[in-house]
Amino acid sequence: MEAGTQLERAYRRTAQDEIDDFVRLREVSLTFDSGTRALESVSLTLKRGEFVSVVGPSGCGKSSLLRLVAGLTPVTSGELKSRPAQQQDCGFVFQDPTLMPWASVFDNVWLPLRLRGTARETAQQKILPLLESVGLAEFAEALPAELSGGMRMRASIARALSAEPQLLLMDEPFAALDEYTRQRLNVELLQWWRARSLGVLFVTHSVSEAVFLSQRVVLMSSRPGRVLQVMEVPFAYPRSRELRDSAEFIALGRQINAALQADRDTGEGG
Amino acid sequence: MERAWAWAGGILLLMSWEGLVWWAEIPHYTLPAPSLILLTLWENLASLSLSWWFTLQITFMGLALAILSGVMLAAAFALSKRLELALFPLAVVLQVTPIVAIAPLILIYVDSTTAALLICTWVVGFFPILSNTAIGLRAADRNLRDLFTLYGASAWQRLFLLRVPSALPYFLAGLRISGGLCLIGAVTAEMVAGVAGRETGLASRILEASYRSETPKMFAALLLLTLTGVVIFVMFNYLTRRLIGRWHALEQ
Known part of the structure; x- marks a missing residue:
């Protein structure tokens, strides 16, 4: 129930938000040619210059979501507006440096x-x-x-x-790196982001990475990918590595993990 | 150090060969000693080097044709999947049929012997270039292809900045195979043709020598062929290292 009200809050927007919409997905579904449903009824908005992370178990369609926003894959149903994709103005960072x-x-x-x-x-x-x-x-x-x-x-x-670019799409870019390098690049990424007017949509399966980096964290369920919840991250920028040790940081991470775990349990139960 | 062992092995083999021939008093028409082979090569250098030059020309002209046609067809395959589906099986058929079996037919249909030899050489050398280049042109990393799409790359940019460089290692691997095969093709075709006269290659020298039981001369011609094969191999290996060695060796 609580998840429902938070979702509603995320959807409820003023007219000004509509204008500011930079990337907007409304009830977007994606089904592959093979019949696999990758995403189901995903609604999400990203404002210009915003840093949003998407977390969820592997195979929840996070990468597909990025490809949709980049305009590399067409949506099966629903409404997708991605101004950066229309203007061919996205940067893409893959898990492999490519x-x-x-x-x-x-x-x-x-x-x-x-x-x-x-x-x-x-x-x-x-x-x-x-x-x-x-x-x-x-x-x-x-x-x-x-x-x-x-x-x-x-x-x-x-x-x-x-x-x-106006928008940077990042698909688990640091997943293959050692923890030290990863945390260092997290701090630096925030510096690079803050030095530009740049929106970032960052996909990761690391909850602490998502919390450390972003202004909002989108929680997704496993196959087919649905948005479980959108969490606001209250910490002010610039964020330093010490933030990870703070009680608030740990509590928020725990809350997100619990929400993801709860979804996994219901999924297994059903 | 590793090279020293290879030299040591080769020299040991030659010395035992030489020793065996002298010790067991093997007649030179059965097995000539390495020293006699070298001497025969020296004495027949004029005629053998002319023939060697002829074989070399056929080999490299055949290889050039194979590269040209293989690369062009591979490019056409890359542009049209249908064309590939239609023509690739034919190329496979051409490849799997032994050249010795096709050569007599080609000799019937083509008047000029030189042209027939070239065609045989081409048939043998063409397939590895075609199939490797065709695979290479499709081998570009999927994410890189997406990146090119994302930045609105034109077809030409995609070809020259992505597909051609991705295909280069594959093409060079094909080239190394084809180089050796073209020499084999040139010699085999000439063996089948059994041509005589001035404008002929090393295969004809081997055949002539065999009719006259001049075994040392057969070995001398064989030595030239082997050296040529080794030189071709080393040459293309060097080319590969020069062109892609830096990024390729490091990747492994």
């Missing part, structure tokens, strides 16, 4: 601009400071295979940021 192995870090980061016709020299003025900011200034000419996993992910994020 760099071109034959191209240098610079050339990889240049790719989005290059595909839009920006020459190497012009792009340089943007890319070199960007590489500097993600800590890869000395590795511009290195090949992806010569970098560590964390550095490859930095390059991947730099590529997504290079075209200065």
